[in-house]
Amino acid sequence: MHAPDYAALARIALGHITKVYPHSGPQRLTSASDWLPPEQAHPLFCGSYDWHSCVHSHWLLIRVLTSAPQLAEAEAIRRRLQQFNDADVAAEIATFERQGAGFERPYGWAWLLKLQAELLSSNEPAARHAAQTLQPLADRLRQRLTDYLPRLPYPIRSGQHNNTAFALLLVLDYASTTQDQPLTELLRQRSLEWFANDVACPAWGEPGGEDFLSPSLQQAVLMQRIMTPEAFGAWLAAFFPHLANGQPAALRQPVSVHERSDGKLAHLDGLNLSRAWCWFLLAQSAPYLQATAEAHLQAALNHLQDDYMGSHWLASFALLALEAQRSLVSRNRSM
Template sequence: MELTEYIARNFARIALGHVTRPYPYKDDHVFESEADVRPPRVAHPVFFGSYDWHSCVHGWWTLLTLRRHYPKTAEAHQIVALAEETFTEAKLAIELAYLDRPTARGFERPYGWGWLLYLHLEAERHADHEWAARLEPLAQAFAARLRDYLRVLTYPITVGTHFNTAFALVLSRRWALGRDAGLVALIDDWVERAFGDRSDYRGWEPGGDEFLSPVLTAALLMAEVRPQLSFAPWFEALVVANGWLTRDCRPVFVSDRSDGKIAHLDGLNLSRAWCLRAIAPKLEGNEVEGLLLRLADQHLETALPHVAGDYMGEHWLASFALLALLRE
């Protein structure tokens, strides 16, 4: 199951329909005074759509990624025109200025940080436009925040929602590779201390509003930090030997897609598929590799029909479907 032009064009139309849709919008804002009461577009002239800031960021990652893979489609031309209109120095300067507020220290931490860095990484792949150069100051600002955060974050946050540490570090580390050796080293050292001794996973997964698997997200991070020879036995001790992978890693049921929290479970199926597909090559030659790929296909087949439908899922699910289909 891979990305096709048909799927790509459908995903592009979905994302084009929400990255500039201003409402409904869930604001992540600490009010300092009455003067702070303003429409989201005023504070976030770039990322004001898609229900919330972080979803708009990865909606744009979705659009740029699809444009790279299928540059000749009608949707790709629409993406370019909208990106030129959106990623201007003036608008991005306002996004950057927002971070200077003392009460914005925890703004979108860490989920939105990771996605912004990943968007910048994707923008760099479009050398025919200046999007990456314009996004660079914002990316560097979030990278600096991440460095400071890891120096004070004693324990990983292992919930399956936006506060999950491992997910943000997967995206951030990919951005830092070949660009910021110090940040890569800081992440790798922190990851080994946080997850290196973990084994025999017995978490109560899935949670009712999770869109990330706490254990598989951490495992994907470890797969990218560790060489294969040391990752394989770690993974075996984590979820294989105790039977969790075969017993509990099954597609989850979504009872109400109009409920924003319950709709997260479609994302759990998709993010699990992404993790399983990305981890599998690190177990090449191991019988577990085939199991991971079969489980990934089961999760994808369950979730893909529900990427579009109710706006509570539609404003973000295509990004996670794309991660899984591309094995990004």
């Protein structure tokens, strides 16, 4: 078992959350005067190559602060949180208004709400300050999400940022933390409508060459989250009927990564990490899956900093997997 090396993960994130360039981010322009440099468009989250990576790198830092507040890196995290201010949040909101309803939908929205859930759960004064400051943006994105989900006729079963199940998983954390029953019910209702009746998943389209999420596994973990253990056991047996026999084979073997300096191809390291996260969670219901999870984690864990195209975001997915692994091991020891 690899215990999370919180100090190392924090150093990775601290090294890029305020690194503005290189930068990738869409801006919808109606004239040349609409263009803003990243520091002005996103004064709070302008680093980490793109907006959503900066947001979830901040989530990583709050997890480190919560889990290991004694680390030397914790002071740098506290200083960063103390820099959150109303003017920067207002500028972030203004950019969302200018960019329109589809900007960062749903991946960035979900990560922002997960970040806010982490801030709200913290006892750290700096985190509480940041949560209070960030709440107006969280409120805007919650509203965008609740406007969007009822209009979405079909789930998006993609291996990239627009995956529906992954976003719902993250937002469930916010709904739970804030005890937001209307949001919880909407997430549960849509999840069941979209995924509860799926059976005999072949996973034939996986992996995609630029994927960092497994649509099949994200869906399974979402169902695990919202169903009772008994109901989920029956659902999983119908969804993956040959899971105990090593099927679907496409999901059980770690993927190969051949090019880490290409941002899209580097997604595959993230796929191994996000699969590991899912397999560790599913191993709570089917213990024989732990070995599959371990293999995926091992395939990616030594490549978090091979190239900036991965290092600006992979650590967050490594932490998801490592904490799921630790939770599973602790659970097994207590049984």
